[in-house]
Amino acid sequence: MAAIGDVARLAGVSKATASRALSGRGHVAEATRRRVEVAAAEIGYIASPAAASLVTGRTMNVGVVIPFVNRWFFGEVLEGIERALLEAGYDLTLYNVGSAGEDRDRVFDFFLARKRVDAVIAVGVDLTERETASLDRREKPFVSLGGSGAGGARLSIDDRAAGALATEHLLHLGHTRIAHLAGEGAASTPESVPGCRREGFLEAMAAAGHASDADAHIVEAEMTMPGGYTGALQLLGHPGRRPSAVFAASDEMAFGAIRAAERLGLAVPGDLSVIGVDGHEYAEMFGLTTIEQYPGAQGRLAVDVVLHLLGEDAVADPLPDSGAPLPTRLVVRSSTTAAPR
Amino acid sequence: MAAIGDVARLAGVSKATASRALSGRGHVAEATRRRVEVAAAEIGYIASPAAASLVTGRTMNVGVVIPFVNRWFFGEVLEGIERALLEAGYDLTLYNVGSAGEDRDRVFDFFLARKRVDAVIAVGVDLTERETASLDRREKPFVSLGGSGAGGARLSIDDRAAGALATEHLLHLGHTRIAHLAGEGAASTPESVPGCRREGFLEAMAAAGHASDADAHIVEAEMTMPGGYTGALQLLGHPGRRPSAVFAASDEMAFGAIRAAERLGLAVPGDLSVIGVDGHEYAEMFGLTTIEQYPGAQGRLAVDVVLHLLGEDAVADPLPDSGAPLPTRLVVRSSTTAAPR
């Protein structure tokens, strides 16, 4: 294998100069630099990142902890992160861990604690105190995107506001019997993403004077299409007090709800209005009204923040106010309409 | 930072012995090993992988090249790979690159060529000769899963047979006007995954004496739900010669086709039978008949092969015959039925 010593010898300089020439740090005469570069190209020299990180302490590698890759929001975030890291010359090490468990502990204690990553991005993970402490102790910067956990930078939309906005949209259309397809754990963990969206729903319903109705019309389910499907079947199963509108905690759930409604012979939006959250790429096809968030952009932003934390000065644009929620937008399509009188 | 020298000193042994004790290689007295372990735990010692790989040449890291993470098959494969690598103590570095382009060259020339990964798994990527040559030159083992490319281990289902099987299922049900929703590039690249499935379709149709019909009934589209939706609208748009069955190249396309049919007022399977390929987790919900493959298991298998190539002897079960296609299974649900007379 070609080492930097070989390059140096071929170029007739010392290892020190060769290193400076190739890395661009320190003073090297232009002619020398060129000679070194030619020599390096000639023998197909490739620097050993292991050797470099041994002395610099940087691995040029960012760990990403994410509970799913196969749900749209998460996949999209992951793609955004990947692209941004690639551009910055960083590698992305993937840790696909979900709920607490042996695997999760293993990742935090063994993989992340090792010196293989310079920083960590946690997507949709509610970090425990022990976990953030472990990261802090190793002085690893981390940002969490759409998940709770003290310490570190935190990025997320205002899920409470999103839930309220979606509900208000339905209220403005004249709906009063509005149901909510909540994500798992919404009731038990109010500070989680599904929890906040549920809170927003309850708040808006209460403000409109429908507090008592609201509680009874919440069903929790997996935030997937089948989850939304079975949840909606439950919600719509009692012909007597059937809701005229459903706020689904995610677009995938909303798709499932639409399908369930059609299965029951209910027209959307004629008999049932449906609104979701995400801005899923299939929303257009389903004609789904939704609160768009921009997961790809969120991923790229998380990378910006992390690079900034790492002291990478290439991050040109000033970061947005930390703490300010990420942008969302209500997009009205054909799945919501005025309540039948 | 605690280094192995500190551990050694605390335990009253040499660096060499400490290293042997912690890594488990070579002879160390049981009592000594215990002393070293206690010392390491006491000061919270964590080995530097950079230092280790500098001398051993192994990074305990596998690169995964994958064009999408947000399509079900790919996401599922990725999760399978991740889990298996984690169990084996390897890290997974993700390279999300699709079609040829600057990014792709950059990944192969810059990222993969660097010595950061011990091996590469390419999922659904048709490797160019230049790319495989580059990997070979660096002596990096690689396996490609569901993609073409000479050299290296190759894992995939028999896509031609899958296409034929799906078509035959429809033929057995008495359908004769069968359309095919093909994936992009099916016609132009016959050895690609969509290409093989299309070949299988044509073969089965020809064998049944419907060759002339078949050609006219193929539409290519993105292998996604909207792709299947718009493709199906095209296929079903001419009431005169409307097909009575559709073979979609992927389950996601099939879902889109089902939705398109319903949008057009066609009952599935009454007016239109639909079959897909994948065994998508939503197939049950849609009642979709499909050719199941097992992407999660495929991912794990790819890891087994790669670890075997790396000389990891922990791979217990003997690998299946290389070259033999991966298993598939026809699962009949409610989206296919006998052709209307």
Add this chain to the structure above:
DNA sequence: TCGCACTCTGGAACCGGTTCCATGTCGGCG
């Protein structure tokens, strides 16, 4: 003309492990 600052370069230490080789000890066997 001298001195200072700045550029360019090489030597050498160092990062933190692994591994080769040498040394020493001990038990078993002929």
Add this chain to the structure above:
DNA sequence: CGCCGACATGGAACCGGTTCCAGAGTGCGA
């Protein structure tokens, strides 16, 4: 009883870069 081999351990080299420090050469202002 002596020898051989297995086991246990330490010393030192080494992996391949980066960086500190020192020294040489150059240009410019006082």
